[in-house]
Amino acid sequence: xxxxxxxxxxxxxxxxxxxxxxxxxxxxxxxxxxxxxxxxxxxxxxxxxxxxxxxxxxxxxxxxxxxxxxxxxxxxxxxxxxxxxxxxxxxxxxxxxxxxxxxxxxxxxxxxxxxxxxxxxxxxxxxxxxxxxxxxxxxxxxxxxxxxxxxxxxxxxxxxxxxxxxxxxxxxxxxxxxxxxxxxxxxxxxxxxxxxxxxxxxxxxxxxxxxxxxxxxxxxxxxxxxxxxxxxxxxxxxxxxxxxxxxxxxxxxxxxxxxxxxxxxxxxxxxxxxxxxxxxxxxxxxxxxxxxx
Amino acid sequence: xxxxxxxxxxxxxxxxxxxxxxxxxxxxxxxxxxxxxxxxxxxxxxxxxxxxxxxxxxxxxxxxxxxxxxxxxxxxxxxxxxxxxxxxxxxxxxxxxxxxxxxxxxxxxxxxxxxxxxxxxxxxxxxxxxxxxxxxxxxxxxxxxxxxxxxxxxx
Numbered sequence: 001x002x003x004x005x006x007x008x009x010x011x012x013x014x015x016x017x018x019x020x021x022x023x024x025x026x027x028x029x030x031x032x033x034x035x036x037x038x039x040x041x042x043x044x045x046x047x048x049x050x051x052x053x054x055x056x057x058x059x060x061x062x063x064x065x066x067x068x069x070x071x072x073x074x075x076x077x078x079x080x081x082x083x084x085x086x087x088x089x090x091x092x093x094x095x096x097x098x099x100x101x102x103x104x105x106x107x108x109x110x111x112x113x114x115x116x117x118x119x120x121x122x123x124x125x126x127x128x129x130x131x132x133x134x135x136x137x138x139x140x141x142x143x144x145x146x147x148x149x150x151x152x153x154x155x156x157x158x159x160x161x162x163x164x165x166x167x168x169x170x171x172x173x174x175x176x177x178x179x180x181x182x183x184x185x186x187x188x189x190x191x192x193x194x195x196x197x198x199x200x201x202x203x204x205x206x207x208x209x210x211x212x213x214x215x216x217x218x219x220x221x222x223x224x225x226x227x228x229x230x231x232x233x234x235x236x237x238x239x240x241x242x243x244x245x246x247x248x249x250x251x252x253x254x255x256x257x258x259x260x261x262x263x264x265x266x267x268x269x270x271x272x273x274x275x276x277x278x279x280x281x282x283x284x285x286x287x288x289x290x291x292x293x
Numbered sequence: 294x295x296x297x298x299x300x301x302x303x304x305x306x307x308x309x310x311x312x313x314x315x316x317x318x319x320x321x322x323x324x325x326x327x328x329x330x331x332x333x334x335x336x337x338x339x340x341x342x343x344x345x346x347x348x349x350x351x352x353x354x355x356x357x358x359x360x361x362x363x364x365x366x367x368x369x370x371x372x373x374x375x376x377x378x379x380x381x382x383x384x385x386x387x388x389x390x391x392x393x394x395x396x397x398x399x400x401x402x403x404x405x406x407x408x409x410x411x412x413x414x415x416x417x418x419x420x421x422x423x424x425x426x427x428x429x430x431x432x433x434x435x436x437x438x439x440x441x442x443x444x445x446x447x448x
Contacts, residue, residue: 043420046330046382049323062418099380127380252421
């Protein structure tokens with residue numbers, strides 16, 4: 001992609017695949033680039049309408065990426081409709097950013113990869129860094145000319161893991177990363193008050209999983225990703241992962257773990273990382289599945 | 294569409310907002326909530342100054358929301374808020390909504406506001422974490438009302 005190889009701010013952090021990350025400075029220089037579509041994805045649905053990077057479109061993780069009825073992601077037709085609405089073609093470089101240290105940006109990035117949209121990157125530091133640097137924000141929603149996008153069928157085989165696959169993964173004692181909070185990992189916290197629909201009947205973690213809360217991969221001051229050396233110290237030094245490992249990451253519903261999936265896959269260059277989006281809300285509610293505390 | 298909470302359990306000022314949003318489109322809901330957020334003003338210094346006491350911090354709220362109650366002569370309360378995370382737009386909207394609809398209302402009405410009003414107002418799309426934080430703000434407001442009710446009974 002044009003410009004990515006000269007993004008020195010990213011290059012110096014030592015990532016395995018630096019082309020999937022852009023700096024806020026790079027983005028500021030490419031706001032008018034017709035080959036780039038800037039996409040904001042947040043937890044707080046009021047953030048985008050309250051102000052966003054000029055030209056950015058909004059992709060809502062629940063409304064746009066999830067099937068409205070069953071627990072699953074949109075199908076090919078849904079992705080094509082979304083792509084048309086936000087005015088992208090397979091040749092468009094989608095640059096994602098958002099709140100919460102890019103948690104939702106990584107989630108949207110991950111769903112886009114299920115449909116093979118590989119021309120994609122995440123803004124290092126996301127919304128918080130852009131705002132802290134005093135860069136322009138607007139409430140103007142861009143007028144986007146709909147495009148025609150022909151997507152492949154969703155490919156759930158490479159980067160997505162399902163319950164039975166995770167069970168087999170566990171039996172084979174392959175590496176698993178639980179990215180939830182330590183309290184969720186130990187089972188001290190089982191369900192969130194007032195949210196029985198996202199609660200679980202059993203607390204704990206999948207046997208063999210190691211706890212690495214997702215946010216450890218980010219610098220809390222500006223939301224940027226930690227350098228490759230710092231990330232290796234966490235995932236390899238502390239947990240013992242290696243780049244050739246077959247790794248499954250999970251959280252409660254697969255959003256926080258998409259952040260860790262992004263880190264392991266692109267920033268550290270791991271060859272096989274899958275996100276178990278059923279995560280604890282499926283595992284902790286399933287009859288008979290083993291649980292460790 | 295979110296099924297609105299029974300108006301009988303919600304103070305009329307808040308019930309009116311719930312009713313309005315229950316028939317609003319997604320865009321109208323967003324626009325309305327944004328109007329509330331735009332009116333947000335942090336707690337005045339005569340009520341609280343930084344560093345804020347953790348006692349006033351809303352549980353579970355990652356927007357770092359704080360709430361205070363100031364007694365009115367008639368026994369009701371004025372509610373004030375701070376939202377320390379500048380990205381906490383929903384928390385700001387909710388703070389204004391709570392302040393404008395519950396300040397000056399009878400304490401038993403405040404205490405009766407059910408937690409599901411958060412989903413009635415913000416919609417079913419609100420994430421677990423966000424919803425939990427907004428409910429935490431409501432809990433804090435209700436806690437202040439409960440304190441006054443208990444004190445009054447003991448007096």
